[in-house]
Structures are given as structure tokens and as C-alpha cells.
Amino acid sequence: MIRPDAELLLDINDLHASVEAQPILNGVNLQVRAGEIHAVMGRNGSGKSTLSKVLAGHPAYRVTGGSVRYRGSDLLELEPEERSRLGVFLGFQYPVEIPGVSNLEFLRVSSNARRQQQGLEELDTFDFDDHVRERLSVVQMDPAFLERSVNEGFSGGEKKRNEILQMALLNPVVSILDETDSGLDIDALRIVAGGVNQLATPENATLLITHYQRLLDEITPDYVHVMAAGRILRTGGRELALELEKTGYDWVDEEVASTGQGVA
Amino acid sequence: MVSTATDWLTRLPAPAGALEPIQRRGREALAQLGLPTRRQEDWRLTDLTRLQGLLTLPLAALDHASAEAASAQNVPGRPENGWRVVLDGHSDPLAGVTLPEGVSELSGSELKQALGHTLARCGSAHHWPVEFNHSLASQVLALRIRGSVPPLEVLVGAAEASLSPTRILLVVEEKAELEILEVFLADSGAAHSHLFEMHLGQEARVRHGVVAQGSGDSALMAHLAVEQEPRSSYELITVSRGWALGRLEPQVVQVDGQASTVLKGLVLTADEQQFATHTTMRFEGEEGELDQLQKTVAAGRSHSIFNGAVNVPRAAQRTNAAQLSRNLLLSDRARIDTKPELEIVADDVRCAHGATVTQLQEEEMFYLRSRGISSARAAALLLRGYCQEVVDGLPPLAQRWPVIDHLLEGLER
Numbered sequence: 001m002i003r004p005d006a007e008l009l010l011d012i013n014d015l016h017a018s019v020e021a022q023p024i025l026n027g028v029n030l031q032v033r034a035g036e037i038h039a040v041m042g043r044n045g046s047g048k049s050t051l052s053k054v055l056a057g058h059p060a061y062r063v064t065g066g067s068v069r070y071r072g073s074d075l076l077e078l079e080p081e082e083r084s085r086l087g088v089f090l091g092f093q094y095p096v097e098i099p100g101v102s103n104l105e106f107l108r109v110s111s112n113a114r115r116q117q118q119g120l121e122e123l124d125t126f127d128f129d130d131h132v133r134e135r136l137s138v139v140q141m142d143p144a145f146l147e148r149s150v151n152e153g154f155s156g157g158e159k160k161r162n163e164i165l166q167m168a169l170l171n172p173v174v175s176i177l178d179e180t181d182s183g184l185d186i187d188a189l190r191i192v193a194g195g196v197n198q199l200a201t202p203e204n205a206t207l208l209i210t211h212y213q214r215l216l217d218e219i220t221p222d223y224v225h226v227m228a229a230g231r232i233l234r235t236g237g238r239e240l241a242l243e244l245e246k247t248g249y250d251w252v253d254e255e256v257a258s259t260g261q262g263v264a
Numbered sequence: 265m266v267s268t269a270t271d272w273l274t275r276l277p278a279p280a281g282a283l284e285p286i287q288r289r290g291r292e293a294l295a296q297l298g299l300p301t302r303r304q305e306d307w308r309l310t311d312l313t314r315l316q317g318l319l320t321l322p323l324a325a326l327d328h329a330s331a332e333a334a335s336a337q338n339v340p341g342r343p344e345n346g347w348r349v350v351l352d353g354h355s356d357p358l359a360g361v362t363l364p365e366g367v368s369e370l371s372g373s374e375l376k377q378a379l380g381h382t383l384a385r386c387g388s389a390h391h392w393p394v395e396f397n398h399s400l401a402s403q404v405l406a407l408r409i410r411g412s413v414p415p416l417e418v419l420v421g422a423a424e425a426s427l428s429p430t431r432i433l434l435v436v437e438e439k440a441e442l443e444i445l446e447v448f449l450a451d452s453g454a455a456h457s458h459l460f461e462m463h464l465g466q467e468a469r470v471r472h473g474v475v476a477q478g479s480g481d482s483a484l485m486a487h488l489a490v491e492q493e494p495r496s497s498y499e500l501i502t503v504s505r506g507w508a509l510g511r512l513e514p515q516v517v518q519v520d521g522q523a524s525t526v527l528k529g530l531v532l533t534a535d536e537q538q539f540a541t542h543t544t545m546r547f548e549g550e551e552g553e554l555d556q557l558q559k560t561v562a563a564g565r566s567h568s569i570f571n572g573a574v575n576v577p578r579a580a581q582r583t584n585a586a587q588l589s590r591n592l593l594l595s596d597r598a599r600i601d602t603k604p605e606l607e608i609v610a611d612d613v614r615c616a617h618g619a620t621v622t623q624l625q626e627e628e629m630f631y632l633r634s635r636g637i638s639s640a641r642a643a644a645l646l647l648r649g650y651c652q653e654v655v656d657g658l659p660p661l662a663q664r665w666p667v668i669d670h671l672l673e674g675l676e677r
């Protein structure tokens with residue numbers, strides 16, 4: 001839902017970032033207002049996950065230029081945990097397995113960190129149990145996954161559901177979902193997309209990184225962006241995704257070549 | 265070095281009590297051995313100054329009640345479904361204890377015959393920590409186990425700035441079943457010399473937990489010798505942390521093969537601590553099994569040593585042994601030395617081994633932090649997860665002890 005007067009949640013200006021002295025992001029510009037859903041598409045290696053990790057504060061990525069403001073203040077000076085507590089959520093393309101750490105305990109510690117920031121009461125194990133069971137319904141997840149170690153031995157699709165469960169528990173303001181659709185079967189895709197739709201409100205916003213129109217049939221984006229060589233090359237409405245479906249990315253290469261921006 | 269040992273021997277009280285002959289022989293052996301030197305492979309990495317420090321400590325003279333009370337705030341009540349024995353190296357461990365059905369005390373000629381039998385079988389004689397204990401221990405908790413008995417908790421206390429020599433002998437009869445948890449506690453400056461001997465009859469099953477929590481300048485010197493008859497099963501789970509100087513020597517022999525042995529160890533070191541685990545597994549018959557996992561976490565400027573010997577002589581065909589050593593370095597000033605020592609002569613055997621040394625994984629840390637969890641808390645969660653694999657194997661009695669919570673204290677640096 002586009003409302004020009006809605007709060008500007010995320011304001012990315014000319015963002016440059018490198019990993020191991022290798023530039024990956026080469027001037028990303030993006031504004032996200034409350035209530036909006038953005039899709040970010042682009043070839044493998046174009047920098048989509050890098051953008052998401054820079055926004056979440058991954059220590060391996062170094063910001064070399066530009067700025068990111070989150071609800072008016074500098075996002076880049078915050079630690080990853082502070083960003084999360086303030087409502088920035090990253091759904092990982094490859095969720096990490098953590099043997100020996102119970103999923104339930106992890107979810108509880110994580111939710112409480114966010115709740116504390118929001119001035120809500122922290123939940124003890126007992127109350128959290130009720131709460132998490134209620135949230136499981138958002139992604140129709142089997143409670144048995146709570147008893148296991150974080151993501152350990154989860155199938156690809158199960159990991160993605162676990163990500164959206166975390167989103168449902170953390171109640172974020174800006175969610176960046178990195179290829180949450182890959183690895184999901186047709187039914188799971190519908191369920192997960194339903195969950196994301198259910199969590200979308202006029203106060204929050206979602207950035208969907210995806211390769212497929214399939215997800216965008218379920219979650220209607222207000223904007224579609226195409227990334228190439230570490231920049232947003234073109235922005236359009238949902239019709240841009242449909243067009244990409246037909247034409248592929250060949251035109252992107254031409255455009256990148258003509259603007260003289262080599263693929264980093 | 266020899267003179268340091270001799271000096272020390274002359275200052276000991278005269279041999280006395282039930283173990284008098286053993287004390288005498290032990291002292292003779294120590295006089296011969298002197299102190300270990302760095303030229304000995306087994307002691308190459310040990311901080312010998314600390315070892316010498318043991319020889320300056322007075323012998324423990326605390327009584328029963330104070331051993332239990334020594335670290336009272338950390339000691340849970342006696343187990344409801346089990347029984348507890350307190351060892352202090354000084355007073356009668358069985359005073360006031362009603363032995364459960366199936367358990368009897370070994371004494372007289374029976375004791376004389378059994379004591380030292382397993383040590384000899386394991387080749388433990390002339391090991392410095394063994395002779396050290398021999399020369400000091402004035403009593404032994406010696407028990408025979410028949411049938412299935414309630415879980416036993418042995419609390420081994422040591423008072424501040426003193427040395428407490430303790431010794432246990434267990435004869436577990438054919439088909440008997442035992443769960444035993446030994447808990448070592450130590451105030452600062454306290455030292456333990458512990459000698460444990462156990463014989464498992466055919467088809468006996470024993471789960472043996474050791475939780476050793478030191479503090480400050482405390483030291484632990486423990487030798488565990490275990491002898492297994494065919495079709496017996498032995499699981500040893502050891503969790504140690506907080507010792508300025510620690511040495512743990514589990515030695516297991518399967519005398520006629522066809523037995524199963526599980527060895528799981530977790531050692532955490534911090535600050536300037538040094539801890540060495542020397543395990544020896546020997547198969548003397550066919551079709552024996554070993555499943556061994558050794559995990560260490562080293563923080564600060566600490567040093568953790570693991571030596572895992574596995575002997576498979578010609579007689580031990582179709583042995584199936586696996587040894588894995590996993591090590592976590594929490595600081596770049598900490599040091600880990602890990603060495604498998606496989607001696608395999610038999611040709612038809614499966615013997616796998618491996619060792620890894622890693623640091624806390626950046627991706628795991630980032631994942632937790634990206635969920636609002638502070639880096640200190642994230643590191644603690646990851647460590648806890650790492651330790652859990654071993655801690656979960658402890659006998660259920662251990663659940664009354666805050667093992668995991670204590671483990672992680674002082675590891676931040």
C-alpha cells in the first residue's frame with residue numbers, strides 16, 4: 001500500500017560496501033515507507049544478499065560510502081542486535097544451524113530482547129510456550145521443531161518456515177526476506193506467503209528478495225527493483241516482474257555495459 | 265628434582281592404617297621416580313612448577329561434615345533415589361552410611377586380593393599420579409556391587425590449601441548395574457589426588473560420571489583404571505573446569521574383547537589454567553568397541569592437552585574404535601595440544617580418528633545477534649550448546665548439580 005505521507009522507515013542513499021576489500025555494493029538508493037512491500041530481483045551475484053546483510057549489520061561487510069537511515073536515525077552505527085531490537089528483521093537466505101542450542105530457548109531469548117526494547121514484559125518459559133504455540137499457526141509449523149536444535153537437520157523448507165516464525169515472534173518494523181521462497185514446495189510457499197501477508201500492516205514494511213514471480217502472485221509488491229552490479233538499476237511496479245519473467249536479464253547486461261558500471 | 269621428592273617424602277607422617285604397606289611401597293617408588301621431568305613424553309607439556317607446588321601443601325585434615333559443607337552453597341541435598349558417600353581423604357567414608365541392598369564393603373583378605381589388581385592390569389604401576397596417591401592415601405572406599413543398585417553419588421571434597429588423597433575400589437559383579445557420579449569440589453588452593461579402580465564382570469553395565477569443578481589455584485590429579493570382562497558395558501563421562509593444574513588419566517582395558525566402552529570428556533580452561541587428559545584404551549581380545557569423544561574449550565591464556573592412546577594388539581581382531589577430538593579456542597593466547605596415539609597391530613579392525621580446532625563460528629554468532637541477542641549472550645549460548653553434547657551424557661544424578669551454569673563461568677576472556 002503506497003501512501004506518500006506514510007513514515008519513511010528506511011532511507012538508503014548511495015550505499016557502497018565491500019567484503020575483503022572487494023566492492024560489492026556500488027551505490028544503492030532505496031526508500032521504504034510504512035505499509036509498503038518492495039520486491040528486489042536480479043541475477044545471482046548481483047548483490048541482493050549483500051545488501052540485506054549490510055542492513056542487518058554483518059561484521060564481514062564494510063560500508064565504504066553512503067548512508068542508511070532507519071526511522072530517521074543512522075542505522076549503520078548500530079550493532080546487529082540493536083537493529084533487531086529496534087525492529088529490523090533479516091530472514092536469511094541460508095539460515096544457520098546451531099547444534100546444541102534449543103530452538104525454543106533461542107526463540108525465547110530473542111523475543112524477550114525485542115520485547116524489552118518495546119517496553120513489553122519479558123515472557124518466562126511458561127508464558128512463552130503459550131505465546132510461541134499461538135504464533136506457530138502463522139506458518140502452520142509443527143511444535144516438534146521447537147524441541148530441536150536451531151535449524152539443525154531442518155530441511156530447506158523447514159528452515160524457511162522457522163525464519164518466518166521468528167518474524168512472527170519479533171514483530172518487526174522492516175522485514176528483509178532473502179529468498180524465503182526458495183526451497184519451499186507449492187503448498188508451503190502459499191502458507192509462508194499467507195503468513196507474511198498476515199504480518200503486513202500499514203505500520204510496517206517488507207523487502208522481498210526473490211527470483212520468482214510465483215511469490216509475487218501470493219504477495220503483491222508495491223514496487224519491484226532490479227539489482228545489477230551492486231546497484232538498483234531499475235524500479236517499477238509489479239508489471240516489471242512480469243516483464244522480467246518474459247525477457248530475462250539480458251537487457252540488464254546491456255544497460256550495465258552502457259553506463260560503464262562493470263560487474264564488481 | 266629427585267631431592268625435592270625425597271625431601272617431601274621425609275616430611276610425610278609415618279605410614280599407618282589399613283593401607284600402610286601400600287603407602288610404604290608407594291613412597292619407595294616415588295623416591296625412585298623423583299618428580300616427572302619434561303624429558304618424559306607424558307609430561308613434556310606440563311607446568312612442573314605447579315606440580316611441585318602440590319608438595320608444599322599440608323595433608324587434608326577436614327572432617328566429613330566440613331567436606332560436605334566446604335562448598336555448601338554449591339552442594340545440593342542428598343539424592344532422593346540414590347545414596348551419597350563423602351570422601352575427604354581423612355575420615356571413614358562409610359561412617360553413618362547405610363549401604364543399599366546389593367552393596368557390601370570389601371575388607372580383609374578380599375580387599376587385599378582385589379586392591380591394585382585392575383591397576384596392574386591397566387599397566388598403571390609406576391605412573392607418577394598413581395604412586396603419588398599410593399604414598400599418601402590412608403583409606404579406600406572399597407565396595408562390591410551385586411545386581412542392580414541405586415545410583416551412587418561420591419562427593420570428593422578438598423579444603424582450602426591442603427592436599428586430599430582419596431581412593432576408590434569397585435568390584436562390579438557379573439550382570440550387575442551401577443550408575444555412579446563422582447563430584448570433585450575444591451576451594452582455592454586445594455588439591456586432590458584421586459585413584460579409582462573398577463572391575464566390571466561379564467555383562468556388567470556401568471555409567472560413570474565425573475564432574476570436577478576447581479576454583480582459584482586448585483589442582484586435580486586423578487587416575488581412573490577400569491577393567492572390563494566380555495559383554496560388559498562402560499560409559500565414562502567426565503566434565504572438568506576451573507583447575508589451575510589438572511591431570512585426568514582414564515585407562516580402560518577390555519581383557520577379553522567383546523565389550524563396549526564409551527569415553528566422553530569435556531574440559532574447560534580459562535585464565536592461566538592447564539589441564540591434561542591422558543586416556544588409554546587397550547583391547548586384549550576380539551570384537552571390542554570404543555566410542556570416544558573429547559571436547560575442550562580453552563579461553564584466556566590457558567592450555568589444554570589431550571592424549572588419546574588406543575592399543576589394538578594382534579589378538580584384538582575386529583575391534584571397532586572411533587576417537588574424535590574437538591577443540592574450541594576462545595582466545596588467541598590460549599593453547600590446545602591434541603594427539604591421538606593409535607597403536608594398531610591387528611589387521612582386521614575399524615579405527616577412525618579425527619581432530620578439529622575451531623573458533624566460535626562467525627556465522628552462528630551473527631545469526632544469533634541478528635535476532636537481538638547480545639554478543640556475550642550469543643557466545644554463552646553457543647558454548648552451552650557445544651558443551652551440552654557431553655554434559656547430557658552424565659548420569660541423571662548430575663541434573664541436581666548446576667553443571668552447565670558453572671561450566672561457563674569465567675570463560676568470557
Ligand SMILES: Nc1ncnc2c1ncn2[C@@H]1O[C@H](COP(=O)(O)OP(=O)(O)OP(=O)(O)O)[C@@H](O)[C@H]1O
Binds near residue numbers: 020
Ligand atoms: N563473504 C564474502 N566473501 C567473498 N565474496 C562475497 C562474500 N559475500 C558476497 N560475496 C560476493 O559478492 C557478490 C554478491 O553476492 P550476493 O550474495 O550478495 O549475491 P545475490 O544477489 O544474493 O545472489 P543470489 O541470487 O545467488 O543469492 C558475489 O559475487 C559474491 O561472490
Ligand SMILES: [Mg+2]
Binds near residue numbers: 093
Ligand atoms: Mg542471495
